[in-house]
Amino acid sequence: MSTHITGRFKYTSWDENAYEELESGRRLTRASVVLDVAGDLEGEGSAEWLMCYRPDKTATFTGLQTLRGRLGDRQGSFVVQSDGTFDGELARGRWTIVPGSGTDDLREIHGAGAWQAPHGPEATFELDYDL
Numbered sequence: 365m366s367t368h369i370t371g372r373f374k375y376t377s378w379d380e381n382a383y384e385e386l387e388s389g390r391r392l393t394r395a396s397v398v399l400d401v402a403g404d405l406e407g408e409g410s411a412e413w414l415m416c417y418r419p420d421k422t423a424t425f426t427g428l429q430t431l432r433g434r435l436g437d438r439q440g441s442f443v444v445q446s447d448g449t450f451d452g453e454l455a456r457g458r459w460t461i462v463p464g465s466g467t468d469d470l471r472e473i474h475g476a477g478a479w480q481a482p483h484g485p486e487a488t489f490e491l492d493y494d495l
Contacts, residue, residue: 366475366492369435371403375485389419405491407433423450440470455481459491470495
């Protein structure tokens with residue numbers, strides 16, 4: 365049976381740059397992000413995001429995030445693949461734990477979840493996982 369957890373993360377660093385400017389205000393960007401994680405998962409993380417912005421300032425994105433820290437009485441890290449959208453005010457994404465990416469006490473972790481972030485440095489998440 366899966367364990368359901370919730371928490372929040374706060375972006376402590378966001379470095380985003382366009383790598384291709386397209387017609388009519390469209391652009392492709394890459395962001396390198398550092399974050400603190402709190403709640404049922406305590407620790408830190410880092411992410412690499414690729415984003416496609418449309419002229420109306422909405423976007424679609426994909427990326428990989430490494431989460432490191434304590435989950436209950438277990439310590440370790442794992443990687444999540446995340447895909448989502450930004451509507452100009454709120455980013456929403458789905459997480460899937462990358463199989464085989466867990467380390468230490470989280471070596472066998474697998475599962476999926478979701479997160480959302482209003483425009484700004486803080487977000488909330490939920491994750492269902494098995495070990």
